[in-house]
Amino acid sequence: MAVKQLGIVGTGLMGSGVAEVAAKAGIEVILRSRTAEAASASHAGLQKSLTRQVERGKIEASTAEDVAARVRAVTDLDELASCDLVLESIVEDLGTKQELFAQLDRICAPAAILASNTSTLPIVELAMVTSRPERVCGLHFFNPAPVMSLVEIARALTTSDETMAEVRAFVETCGKTGVDVKDQAGFVVNALLFPYLNNAVKLFDAGVASRDDIDAAMKGGCNFPMGPLELLDLVGLDTSVSILDALHLEFSDPNFAPALLLRRMVAANRLGRKNGIGFYDYAK
Numbered sequence: 001m002a003v004k005q006l007g008i009v010g011t012g013l014m015g016s017g018v019a020e021v022a023a024k025a026g027i028e029v030i031l032r033s034r035t036a037e038a039a040s041a042s043h044a045g046l047q048k049s050l051t052r053q054v055e056r057g058k059i060e061a062s063t064a065e066d067v068a069a070r071v072r073a074v075t076d077l078d079e080l081a082s083c084d085l086v087l088e089s090i091v092e093d094l095g096t097k098q099e100l101f102a103q104l105d106r107i108c109a110p111a112a113i114l115a116s117n118t119s120t121l122p123i124v125e126l127a128m129v130t131s132r133p134e135r136v137c138g139l140h141f142f143n144p145a146p147v148m149s150l151v152e153i154a155r156a157l158t159t160s161d162e163t164m165a166e167v168r169a170f171v172e173t174c175g176k177t178g179v180d181v182k183d184q185a186g187f188v189v190n191a192l193l194f195p196y197l198n199n200a201v202k203l204f205d206a207g208v209a210s211r212d213d214i215d216a217a218m219k220g221g222c223n224f225p226m227g228p229l230e231l232l233d234l235v236g237l238d239t240s241v242s243i244l245d246a247l248h249l250e251f252s253d254p255n256f257a258p259a260l261l262l263r264r265m266v267a268a269n270r271l272g273r274k275n276g277i278g279f280y281d282y283a284k
């Protein structure tokens, strides 16, 4: 079954980005926020991003209009009843996601696939709160979704071959490269990436080098497009702490325990680009 209508729950960084990707691929998108303000902000954000692309000559104005018209921002979860695939992209908290999966299971058609964009949480624990554990999988897009080409397709112990084949086809329709991964915290990319990012914070906190020098070192020395502290700001420091906590819980490896400074920055509401200040000050 081809995905013609995609539901997205959560209109933060990732939900909004995936909406743009899918709508550009010709898929109808229903984007659900909890409040009317957030719903209109998410549609305004999409239109702003499309306008920027028109101004840069990347897409035609008529294409931008068609893409924007394919995305409908709503607040009522029941509006997702007709979707073939629903991607959950809300806060990285198991209990909150489980509650949502149970609700989606009641609302969506039995054949609909329910997927999570989680970076670290066990997909099987989301699958088992539904009556369709074989139709639940992970679809881990990367940030920013319109730019990054990879999607990790996570298979829970319960996920069927048909579900894996259908989501792979969806990923390819979106113009992305899918890799199949086991249902394990961090999958491939974050399991390798986050110890590196965490250790960069520890080096910074220990005064081994300045913020700018740590970022410059990894860009110049490893040819990485961004330094680790810049990348943490892009991911979001709150999301990064949640990812590290989940990896630590899963593997009991002390290297995954979030650096103290990361926790303190989250407590101080320095979350990175999303709220204007993290390791860098974006208001300047």
Ligand SMILES: NC(=O)c1ccc[n+]([C@@H]2O[C@H](COP(=O)([O-])OP(=O)(O)OC[C@H]3O[C@@H](n4cnc5c(N)ncnc54)[C@H](O)[C@@H]3O)[C@@H](O)[C@H]2O)c1
Pocket (backbone or CB within 6 Å): 010, 011, 012, 013, 014, 015, 034, 088, 089, 090, 091, 092, 096, 117, 118, 119, 120, 140, 141, 142, 143, 234, 235, 236, 239, 274
């Ligand atoms: N930020 C990244 O780089 C990145 C990359 C890949 C995957 N992810 C994953 O994507 C998911 C979303 O992350 P994000 O970066 O977009 O976060 P975000 O903080 O930008 O957005 C989270 C969204 O969830 C909503 N939300 C919060 N609590 C909720 C609740 N109780 N019920 C319903 N909605 C709620 C918020 O209003 C917001 O719209 C997470 O599971 C995260 O691990 C993040």
